[in-house]
Amino acid sequence: MKIQSNTAKTVNGDKKSQSFFISRIVEELNLYQSYITRIEVHLSDENGKKEGENDLRCLLEARLKDRQPLAVSSQADTIELAVSGAIDMLKTALETTIGRMQNHHSQPSQNL
Template identity: 55%
Template structure:
C-alpha cells in the first residue's frame, strides 16, 4: 500500500508530519492492506493562513483492487484533528467495501 500526502501552500508538509500521518494511516488500515493499492491524502486550509473554525480540510482517497476509488473528507480546527477524523471515516468505508467483497 502506497501512501502519498499532498498539502496546499498554506500548510507545511514537514517530513515529520508526513511520516507521522503515514504511520497512523498504515496502522488504521493494516487489516485491509492486501486490498488497498494506494492511499492519497490531500490537506487544505480552506481560508488561507487566517485562523478559523473547521477551516482545515483533509480528503483521503483509497484505491481498492478491482473497485472504483473511494474518498472521504473531514474538516476540523487543526491538521491533526482533520486527519484523524478522515482516517476513521476511510477505515469504516473500506471495511464496508471489503466486507461486501468477501461475502460474494
C-alpha cells in the same frame, strides 16, 4: 500499500509531520492493506491564511484492487484531528465495501 501525500502551500507539510501522518495511516489501515494499492492524502486549509473554525481539511482517497476508489473528507480545527477523522471515515467505508465484496463472493450461486 503506497501512500502519496499532497499538502497545500498554506499547510505545514514538513517531513516530520508527513512522516507522522503516514505512519498513523499505515498503522490504522494495516488490516486492509491487501485490498488497497494506494492511498492519496490531501491536506488543505479551506480559508487559506485567514483564521476560521474547522477550516483544516484532510481528504483520503483509497485506490482498491479491482474496485472504484473510495474518498472521504474530514474538516477540523487542527490537521491532526482532520487526519484522525478521515482515517475513521475511511475505515468505516472500507469495512462496508470489503464486507460487501466478501458477501458477494461467499454466496452460493443459485441455478433456477
